Amino acid sequence: MNSTHFLGEWFDCGASINAMSDPAAIRALCVEHVMRHRLTIAYDFFTHSAHEGVxxxxxxxxxxxxxxTFPARRAMNVDLYARQHRHSDIAMAFEVMDGLRDDFRPARSVLHRVQQGVESYPAGRVAVAPTQAFAGARWLAA
Incomplete structure (x- = not known):
């Protein structure tokens, strides 16, 4: 089975603290991005966390x-796993991650990717080096 696991860490998000603290709003965004790809949602659950986030x-x-979400730190973690039947499945996962990232507008993001079952690596899971994307003038000066 081929699959890809994406772990996104987003920092200094431009979304409001209220938006990052609202389970219903975050659920609506996640459902919207998944439904764009005509996937059937079997289950979802969104609630407040102990850190005033979601x-x-x-x-x-x-x-x-x-x-x-971690509103006080303006940070967010997203974990997305996608099983690959066709090449478009991984593209769909990237589009879901990109859409959510665009909604929360992080100034800095780190994306970790782990692939499993890739033919060139028959031994199993293969970690791919993290990538970082920086935006905004204050990050360029650092």
Whole structure:
């Protein structure tokens, strides 16, 4: 089975603290991005976390996503797993991650990717070096 696991860490998000603290609003965004790809959602649950943020999970056909926000730090973690049947499945996962990232507008993001079952690596899971994306003038000066 081929699959890819994306772990996104987003810092200094431009979304309001209220938006990062609202389970219903975050659920609506996650559902919207998944439904654009015509995936059937089997289960979702979004609630307040102990850190005044939101923790939520969404399970769809051959994918799952877990979201956690930290409004006081203006940070967010997104964990998205996608099983690959066709080349478009991984592209779909990237589009879901990109869409959510655009909604929360982080100034800095780190994306970790782990691939499993890739033919060139028959031994199993293969970690891919993290990538970083910086935006905004204050990060250029650092």
């Amino acid at each position: 923790i939520g999970a969404l399970i769809a056909e051959d994918m799952h996503m877990v979201v956690r």
